[in-house]
Amino acid sequence: MSAPSQAHTGWSGLPRQRRAVVFVDIVESVRLMQAHEDLVIARWRAFVHDVMSDILPRHHGRLVKSLGDGMLLEFETVPPAVAATREIQSRIAHYNADGPPDAAIALRAGAHATEVVIDELDIYGSGVNLAARLAGLGRPGQLIVSSTLRDELVDQVHGQVHDLGLCHLKHIDEPVRAFAVGPASTELPAVQADLRPTLAVVPFESLSGDAWSAIGHALADEVNGSLARHPSLRVLSRLSTAAFAGPAVDLEGLRRLLGATYVLGGRFMVLGDKVRVHFELADTVDRHVVWAGAHTAAVEDIFFGQDEIVPQLVMQVGRQVAAQELRRARALPLHSLHDYTLYLGAIGLMNGLTPADFERARVVFEHLAERNPRLAAPHAMLSRWHVFRVVQGWTVDRQVEASAASDHARRALDLDPEQAVALTTQGLVQVTFDGDLQGGRQSYQRSLASHAQDPYTWALLSGVLSMTGDHAGATDAAAQAVGLSPLDPNLFLFEAYAALAAFGREDYESAVRHAVVSLRHNALHSPTHRILVASLWQAGRQDEAREAVRRCIVADPSASLAAFRSQRASGFPRAVYAERFIAALAAAGMPD
Numbered sequence: 001m002s003a004p005s006q007a008h009t010g011w012s013g014l015p016r017q018r019r020a021v022v023f024v025d026i027v028e029s030v031r032l033m034q035a036h037e038d039l040v041i042a043r044w045r046a047f048v049h050d051v052m053s054d055i056l057p058r059h060h061g062r063l064v065k066s067l068g069d070g071m072l073l074e075f076e077t078v079p080p081a082v083a084a085t086r087e088i089q090s091r092i093a094h095y096n097a098d099g100p101p102d103a104a105i106a107l108r109a110g111a112h113a114t115e116v117v118i119d120e121l122d123i124y125g126s127g128v129n130l131a132a133r134l135a136g137l138g139r140p141g142q143l144i145v146s147s148t149l150r151d152e153l154v155d156q157v158h159g160q161v162h163d164l165g166l167c168h169l170k171h172i173d174e175p176v177r178a179f180a181v182g183p184a185s186t187e188l189p190a191v192q193a194d195l196r197p198t199l200a201v202v203p204f205e206s207l208s209g210d211a212w213s214a215i216g217h218a219l220a221d222e223v224n225g226s227l228a229r230h231p232s233l234r235v236l237s238r239l240s241t242a243a244f245a246g247p248a249v250d251l252e253g254l255r256r257l258l259g260a261t262y263v264l265g266g267r268f269m270v271l272g273d274k275v276r277v278h279f280e281l282a283d284t285v286d287r288h289v290v291w292a293g294a295h296t297a298a299v300e301d302i303f304f305g306q307d308e309i310v311p312q313l314v315m316q317v318g319r320q321v322a323a324q325e326l327r328r329a330r331a332l333p334l335h336s337l338h339d340y341t342l343y344l345g346a347i348g349l350m351n352g353l354t355p356a357d358f359e360r361a362r363v364v365f366e367h368l369a370e371r372n373p374r375l376a377a378p379h380a381m382l383s384r385w386h387v388f389r390v391v392q393g394w395t396v397d398r399q400v401e402a403s404a405a406s407d408h409a410r411r412a413l414d415l416d417p418e419q420a421v422a423l424t425t426q427g428l429v430q431v432t433f434d435g436d437l438q439g440g441r442q443s444y445q446r447s448l449a450s451h452a453q454d455p456y457t458w459a460l461l462s463g464v465l466s467m468t469g470d471h472a473g474a475t476d477a478a479a480q481a482v483g484l485s486p487l488d489p490n491l492f493l494f495e496a497y498a499a500l501a502a503f504g505r506e507d508y509e510s511a512v513r514h515a516v517v518s519l520r521h522n523a524l525h526s527p528t529h530r531i532l533v534a535s536l537w538q539a540g541r542q543d544e545a546r547e548a549v550r551r552c553i554v555a556d557p558s559a560s561l562a563a564f565r566s567q568r569a570s571g572f573p574r575a576v577y578a579e580r581f582i583a584a585l586a587a588a589g590m591p592d
Contacts, residue, residue, distance in 0.1 A: 020081035022073040029069035036103040059084035078152035110134030113149040133169040147177035163523035200260035205267040228453040237485030255284035376416035380425040383408035402433040420451035455481040467575035471505035492522035511535035534584035545588040
């Protein structure tokens with residue numbers, strides 16, 4: 001297996017390289033120059049020198065050019081780009097301290113992750129223009145980023161991310177998904193108390209270049225899935241711990257943000273067809289290494305389950321943390337490095353809920369199902385794809401989607417009757433298309449019996465419990481989903497189910513809070529918009545409910561009561577709160 005090339009040739013033979021491009025813009029620069037030209041020029045020159053000599057070197061960035069009323073920056077990776085931009089925006093306050101208020105310089109910024117052509121003087125490419133256009137969306141002090149850059153950020157770790165939805169930019173034909181990035185919160189909301197030690201498995205660092213990084217993620221996933229079965233360990237979701245990948249593991253951050261008491265990580269190097277992996281188990285309280293080890297294996301053997309690296313590692317970790325041996329349980333849904341990377345990418349495309357990316361996800365899942373005819377996971381995800389399409393209101397023929405979703409769910413279970421992903425998908429189909437709340441609940445509970453650490457299944461179980469009137473159980477299940485993976489890309493779904501649980505128990509203010517958090521993470525999720533409208537109306541906040549209807553229609557132009565009634569999940573009419581929910585939508589002004 002050979003590594004793919006990391007750059008390709010662009011214009012005039014210059015290499016094209018992936019960069020985080022940042023455009024920093026002075027707000028109202030024309031007015032400032034007209035009113036305070038000398039002062040503004042002096043401040044700006046001193047500030048740019050400060051940025052070049054202090055901020056950029058610490059964040060490994062480069063000033064491409066200073067434009068007189070802004071600056072163009074480039075970084076090799078995304079997190080340092082965001083951190084440097086936030087520092088630049090806050091540092092400008094120091095330069096405003098000694099002048100009149102109307103001469104104060106305020107900065108807004110736009111950022112995009114893209115391939116550009118680079119030389120010693122400039123960077124070239126359409127992505128540079130997009131970064132500048134995104135800056136134009138921002139208010140003073142704001143950083144607006146593209147969806148490709150946002151995909152490389154983790155909310156609350158790299159900053160607090162707010163989804164702005166699809167935005168129209170000057171001279172760009174199609175609307176662009178944009179996000180505002182603000183300062184990160186100092187800590188996450190408290191999760192359910194759990195006296196068991198909490199283990200975080202972080203991706204293993206590649207010493208052989210980024211082209212091999214998927215091996216580190218795949219190993220971490222497999223180990224995480226095996227350790228999750230231990231009754232004496234609370235194992236954090238890998239979608240949350242992935243945010244802490246890197247050469248220096250942030251033990252304090254893992255302890256403060258996720259409550260981890262132990263962290264398993266390490267590094268690896270690919271040598272021909274072999275991989276040498278070094279492991280470290282660290283205690284976040286005392287900040288020391290509890291155990292370290294190493295193992296050499298064939299690259300392909302790892303992905304085909306023919307090597308003992310994972311069971312040996314699980315055994316050692318189990319002995320160190322819980323004093324007993326753990327049995328191996330493979331967590332990888334696919335058998336090759338290439339397919340596994342495609343699988344993860346397709347899940348990301350589907351959950352982003354941008355129509356074009358959503359369609360691409362289906363193509364990738366179909367490709368994986370064809371390449372891996374004996375594996376359940378691609379069919380399970382195809383089934384979920386058809387369910388999501390109905391929930392979002394993106395289909396004109398519900399029966400066609402129901403048939404396709406049911407077919408793929410059956411095929412997944414035929415291939416692997418006990419796989420957690422397949423069982424969860426079966427429950428989703430039972431609830432969505434059959435209205436079988438009891439059957440769906442049983443499928444979710446069977447899935448959790450196999451993989452109790454899956455936050456997505458806990459969230460779906462919360463939805464069923466809400467519908468059947470078990471509001472306390474629904475609230476607890478939603479809290480489990482958030483607690484297991486508070487940095488999860490699917491957090492918008494977990495918060496939506498938490499809002500639904502609160503609506504069911506008539507705690508409308510809590511429902512509003514959860515819905516607002518959900519939409520901050522994904523402003524295109526149609527069901528959450530409806531939950532927010534209904535919750536605001538029931539909370540007596542009628543004007544805000546009417547405004548929420550307007551935002552709902554912006555996010556989903558087809559939104560209406562008729563569309564909701566025809567496309568809604570079959571389980572919904574049997575929900576104990578169904579009539580109350582629909583009445584609130586109608587009263588708030590949802591179009592007929």
